[in-house]
Amino acid sequence: MEQTTGTLPDAAGGPDAVPGPDATPEPEAPGSAAPDLDAPGPEAPGSAAPSGPSASALRAAQDVRVVFSRLRVRLRQEYDQRELTPSQRSVLARLLAIGDASTSALAATEHVRPQSMAATVAALEERGMVARRPDPADGRRQLVSLTAEGRGYVEGRRRSDEEWITRTLDARFTEDERQALLTGLALLERLARA
DSSP, X not given: OOOOOSEEOOTTOSSOOEEOTTOOOOOOOTTOSOOOTTSOOOOOTTOOXXXXXXXXXXXXXHHHHHHHHHHHHXXXXXXXXXXXXXXXXXXXXXXXXXXXXXXXXXXXXXXXOHHHHHHHHHHHHHTTSEEEEEETTEEEEEEEEEOHHHHHHHHHHHHHHHHHHHHHHHHHOOHHHHHHHHHHHHHHHHHHHO
């Protein structure tokens, strides 16, 4: 039996010939190659995979926290704290900023439980720094307000803080450094409002 090489005609003898084992493959037309399904596709603009926070953001987050903690300690050393807790000082400052408020409203703004705020207000009342009076709009609840002593404490502490910062900036910082600090504070204000 005669062995055939090359291409074998199909049943119809048409152009759809099946190549034999010795057939030379025909060159493919440009652009006709089958796609490689395992190859990575082209990346769309802006589609880079997220790589987590930047090193500068991590460093800034750590440094801001540490610096503010040190500054708080330093400012506390400059003024008689009268053994007030941070939460008590915060409530006094809040009342100076917003005016009279109920205990529940103070708890909401300070992000603490109402029971904790009631204890804080009671301690301040014992020291004569706040007073409670009936709410004219709702006699069932009471409003907390600063007394003259409480107002004097907050204003005196702020004045002391500002005086120390002013003296230190004048004595130990150059004008360029003070301007750089003002720029940084504007950025920190944006961070606080984010």
